[in-house]
Amino acid sequence: MGTKHQSSDAVSDQKKRRKVGFTKTDEGVQPNDCIKIYIASREDEVGSQVGFPIEPVDLSSFFEEDGKIYGYQGLKITVWISSISFQAYADISFESTCDAGKGITDLKASLQNIFADNLVETKDDFLKTFSSETNYVKSMISDGKVISNGLHGHLNADSSELEVVRVEGESMGLLYCRLVPLVLLLVDGSNPIDVTDPDWEIYLLVEKKTDEKDVPQKLLGFAALYRFFHYPDSHRLRLGQILVFPPYQRKGYGSHLLQVITDMAVADNIYDFSIEEPLDSLQHVRACIDIPRLLALQSIQPALNSVVSRLKGENLAKRTQITRFSPPSDTIEEVRKTLKINKKQFLQCWEILIYLALDPIEKHLDNFRTIVLDRIRGDVIGKDTGASGKRVLEVPTEFDSEVSFVMFKTNGGSDESKEVEIEESDKMKQEEQLQKLVDERIEAIKLVADKVSVKSS
Numbered sequence: 196m197g198t199k200h201q202s203s204d205a206v207s208d209q210k211k212r213r214k215v216g217f218t219k220t221d222e223g224v225q226p227n228d229c230i231k232i233y234i235a236s237r238e239d240e241v242g243s244q245v246g247f248p249i250e251p252v253d254l255s256s257f258f259e260e261d262g263k264i265y266g267y268q269g270l271k272i273t274v275w276i277s278s279i280s281f282q283a284y285a286d287i288s289f290e291s292t293c294d295a296g297k298g299i300t301d302l303k304a305s306l307q308n309i310f311a312d313n314l315v316e317t318k319d320d321f322l323k324t325f326s327s328e329t330n331y332v333k334s335m336i337s338d339g340k341v342i343s344n345g346l347h348g349h350l351n352a353d354s355s356e357l358e359v360v361r362v363e364g365e366s367m368g369l370l371y372c373r374l375v376p377l378v379l380l381l382v383d384g385s386n387p388i389d390v391t392d393p394d395w396e397i398y399l400l401v402e403k404k405t406d407e408k409d410v411p412q413k414l415l416g417f418a419a420l421y422r423f424f425h426y427p428d429s430h431r432l433r434l435g436q437i438l439v440f441p442p443y444q445r446k447g448y449g450s451h452l453l454q455v456i457t458d459m460a461v462a463d464n465i466y467d468f469s470i471e472e473p474l475d476s477l478q479h480v481r482a483c484i485d486i487p488r489l490l491a492l493q494s495i496q497p498a499l500n501s502v503v504s505r506l507k508g509e510n511l512a513k514r515t516q517i518t519r520f521s522p523p524s525d526t527i528e529e530v531r532k533t534l535k536i537n538k539k540q541f542l543q544c545w546e547i548l549i550y551l552a553l554d555p556i557e558k559h560l561d562n563f564r565t566i567v568l569d570r571i572r573g574d575v576i577g578k579d580t581g582a583s584g585k586r587v588l589e590v591p592t593e594f595d596s597e598v599s600f601v602m603f604k605t606n607g608g609s610d611e612s613k614e615v616e617i618e619e620s621d622k623m624k625q626e627e628q629l630q631k632l633v634d635e636r637i638e639a640i641k642l643v644a645d646k647v648s649v650k651s652s
């Protein structure tokens with residue numbers, strides 16, 4: 196790591212000696228405002244800002260208690276991450292430092308919270324890694340087990356032979372430690388997996404015959420899966436992390452990797468396959484894979500037809516109670532057994548299948564909206580809504596300031612007129628929030644429906 200003008204030891208010493216008589220308070224700077232991060236695949240990209248810029252998540256959790264950097268004027272930090280060795284180099288420059296009461300942030304220690312041992316001390320040493328580490332990926336996967344090997348349809352056949360390789364043992368631990376900074380920078384709130392736990396499995400997406408001469412194999416992304424015992428004699432597979440590196444995103448690689456993992460789950464006859472807290476982007480990719488698989492399952496059509504004909508014949512605006520349009524339980528079980536899709540994911544897909552089957556959707560959109568609303572109301576607010584003494588309130592939380600609700604029980608003896616007032620405004624707010632969630636959900640469903648319709652036409 197390069198620290199221009201000042202070593203980190205000097206910075207630490209200054210931090211300890213806080214000045215008393217400062218004149219101007221130090222407001223600090225947000226890390227995301229002064230740190231630029233690039234992925235570089237060649238030596239000449241370092242320093243020239245022609246690498247691939249990445250947009251990191253909020254970096255404040257890696258810096259001091261309140262997430263800011265203090266004590267610097269004109270601070271600029273540029274980090275390059277090599278896509279060959281996944282080591283990094285940080286170029287730090289600033290006009291001056293001054294302890295104005297908040298100390299001077301130890302930048303080296305903070306950057307190490309993200310990059311750990313992957314930061315190379317000097318630029319020269321970092322530049323050398325582009326030639327000395329050209330075989331890094333190849334050597335790491337040399338003992339790996341190839342899970343899938345084939346050409347990728349979207350890309351030129353000459354340069355697009357893809358392999359999914361499972362790495363194990365020491366190689367897995369070493370390689371994963373090089374990938375952790377990218378996980379921390381790109382997946383909000385992520386934590387590194389415990390590579391010493393033998394139930395974690397890492398699958399790498401590797402491009403062979405790359406277009407970059409001298410680089411025999413290029414790592415495009417990876418997935419970390421946890422395999423755990425399911426009584427009495429099977430296993431469940433849960434995807435904990437998946438990452439396609441930014442230069443290769445939105446080119447079909449994530450779908451390819453997830454498809455291979457899904458096929459493996461079926462081939463291994465595991466109990467079911469799940470994903471831990473999938474982000475919307477991943478949920479979209481997953482649904483685009485699962486919908487065609489579900490449509491190809493024979494028992495889906497009769498179950499779907501019966502729901503859809505009811506929906507076409509009824510006017511749900513006039514319903515007197517919530518009607519469920521769930522799939523039959525034997526279909527849920529068959530989907531799990533044959534496709535390894537768990538119930539939660541199947542119910543998500545079920546809504547999309549109904550949307551696709553309600554043709555023309557424009558004619559039945561009101562009814563569709565109603566079933567989505569009823570389902571979301573049930574998920575978010577729960578069955579107890581409206582029961583006496585129970586109340587649901589919208590509250591902002593660190594997870595999602597817009598759509599969080601809390602339920603509490605009122606005790607007797609409170610001011611009833613006030614309660615009615617609060618109840619009415621709460622209800623309106625709640626209804627608005629629910630409608631917003633329905634809009635978002637229908638938009639997401641539409642995206643998947645458009646994608647799978649194009650694929651099948």
Ligand SMILES: CC(=O)SCCNC(=O)CCNC(=O)[C@H](O)C(C)(C)COP(=O)(O)OP(=O)(O)OC[C@H]1O[C@@H](n2cnc3c(N)ncnc32)[C@H](O)[C@@H]1OP(=O)(O)O
Pocket residue numbers: 381382434435436437438439440443444445446447448449450451470471472473474475476477479480642646
């Ligand atoms: C359990 C977890 O790991 S959750 C965290 C998931 N990982 C991340 O978010 C890390 C950053 N993102 C990524 O690594 C990748 O974008 C992945 C893994 C989510 C997807 O991989 P990609 O190679 O980009 O996916 P791929 O190209 O196959 O498909 C992308 C599809 O998702 C859509 N998509 C991509 N980003 C988003 C987004 N933010 N919101 C909605 N849809 C999105 C694209 O439009 C595309 O859809 P289309 O095929 O209908 O046009």
